[in-house]
Each structure stands twice: as structure tokens, then as C-alpha cells.
Amino acid sequence: MRRPFVISSLALAVALAPSLLFAQTPAQQPPSQTPPAQAPAGQPPAGQAAPATPAAPKVAFTTTAGLLLVQVKPDQTATFEELINKVNTSLAAATTPQLKQLGTFKVYKTAEGMGQNALYVVLVDPAVAGAEYAFLDVLNSTLTDEQKRAPETREMFNKFAAAFAGLNKLNLTPVK
Numbered sequence: 001m002r003r004p005f006v007i008s009s010l011a012l013a014v015a016l017a018p019s020l021l022f023a024q025t026p027a028q029q030p031p032s033q034t035p036p037a038q039a040p041a042g043q044p045p046a047g048q049a050a051p052a053t054p055a056a057p058k059v060a061f062t063t064t065a066g067l068l069l070v071q072v073k074p075d076q077t078a079t080f081e082e083l084i085n086k087v088n089t090s091l092a093a094a095t096t097p098q099l100k101q102l103g104t105f106k107v108y109k110t111a112e113g114m115g116q117n118a119l120y121v122v123l124v125d126p127a128v129a130g131a132e133y134a135f136l137d138v139l140n141s142t143l144t145d146e147q148k149r150a151p152e153t154r155e156m157f158n159k160f161a162a163a164f165a166g167l168n169k170l171n172l173t174p175v176k
Contacts, residue, residue, distance in 0.1 A: 057130065057131065057132040057133070057134070057137075058132065058134040058137060059132065059133040059134040059137075059167070059169055060129075060130050060131060060132060060133060061124060061127040061128075061129060061131075061133065061169070061171050062129055062130075062171050063127065063129070063171040063172055063173050064125075064126055064127055064129075064172075064173070064174070065123075065124060065125040065126060065127050065171075065172040065173075065174070066123075066124040066125075066127040066133070066169065066170060066171055066172055067121065067122065067123055067124070067169070067170040067172055068121070068122035068124070068133070068167060068168070068169055068170075069114075069119065069120075069121060069122075069166075069167070069168040069169075069170070070119070070120040070121075070122060070164070070166075070167055071114050071115075071117040071118070071119055071164070071165040071166035071167070072117060072118045072119075072120060072163050072164065072165060073117060073118075073162075073163055073164075073165050074113075074116060074117060074118055076162065076163035077109070077118045077163075079159055079160060079162075079163040080118075080120065080160075080163045080164075081107075082160075083135055083136075083139070083160045083163070084105060084107050084135070086139055087105060087135055087138055087139050087142075088104040088105060090138075090139060090142035090143075091103065091104055091105075091138070091142065092104065093142075094142055098131070099138075099141060099142060101128045101131065102128060102131060102133070102138065103126075105122050105123075105124065105135075106122065106123040106124075106125075107120055107121070107122050107123075108120065108121045108122075108123070109121075114166075117165040117166070125172075135160070136157060136160060136161060139157075139160075140157075
């Protein structure tokens with residue numbers, strides 16, 4: 001009974017994946033040139049720096065739940081699972097409210113895989129709209145400045161980044 005549901009769910013996810021890959025975002029317009037004597041309303045006068053705006057999240061959800069389909073190189077599954085363990089451990093020990101809201105990632109490894117790659121399904125429920133869910137960025141945000149500067153941290157991040165073969169994101173809305 002469960003097998004048809006799992007297979008049809010996976011087939012739906014695979015069918016929707018190309019729409020995520022080929023979705024286009026509008027081209028970013030270059031900032032307009034304004035004369036130095038006349039700055040636009042709400043902008044700091046010329047010579048003063050504008051306040052820094054945080055970068056948009058690389059992987060974020062717009063709904064209350066989300067699903068990540070993570071393709072991992074077949075010889076790198078242990079590395080990916082190590083990354084997930086580090087992320088979940090770091091989130092559990094997090095002291096900032098933003099990180100505590102993320103909770104822990106519920107990760108499942110599929111028996112089918114995707115092509116030559118291993119396929120992991122990451123369920124994020126509840127999801128925090130607009131929060132960063134890119135694994136490496138989440139892990140980085142839990143590190144101290146000293147840990148970020150350590151040479152072994154760069155090696156660790158390079159090792160983790162090399163494990164990925166692909167990532168697809170699905171925003172989920174509950175059906176009543």
C-alpha cells in the first residue's frame with residue numbers, strides 16, 4: 001500500500017524538478033545613476049555608505065513546509081550524512097532565536113536513487129519563511145569567528161561541498 005504512494009510521490013517530485021531548474025528570475029537592473037548633489041528620497045547623501053542589507057537566502061521556502069531533494073555523489077554518502085549530523089548538532093546547540101527556529105532537518109535516504117547519484121529527501125516542517133536552508137550556510141552561521149578562520153574548517157567545507165551532485169527545492173502547502 002505504501003509503495004505506490006512513495007513511487008508516485010517520487011515521480012511527482014522528479015516531474016516537477018525541471019520547472020525548478022529552468023525557472024528564470026528577472027534580470028537585476030543596474031542601479032540608476034543620480035547626480036551627487038541630489039540623492040533620491042530615503043537614500044543617504046552622497047559620500048555616506050548605505051546600511052548593509054543582508055544577502056537573500058540561497059535556499060529558502062515561501063510556505064509553511066518544504067522539501068529538498070538532494071542528489072549526492074554515490075561515493076560521498078558518508079560525507080553528506082556527516083554534514084547533516086554536524087548541522088543538526090549545531091542547530092540543537094544554537095543560542096540565537098533565528099537558528100533555534102530552524103529546528104533539525106528530517107533526512108531520509110531513498111532506496112531508488114536518482115540516476116547514478118544517491119537521493120536524499122529532506123523534510124522541513126514547519127519551515128520558517130525566508131530563512132536560509134542551504135546546509136553549508138546554516139553550518140557556517142553556527143560557527144564562531146575563530147572556528148570560521150581555522151584552516152581545517154575550510155577543508156571541511158570543501159569536502160562537504162564536493163559531495164553534492166544536485167539540489168531541488170519544493171515549497172509545500174497542506175491540503176485540507
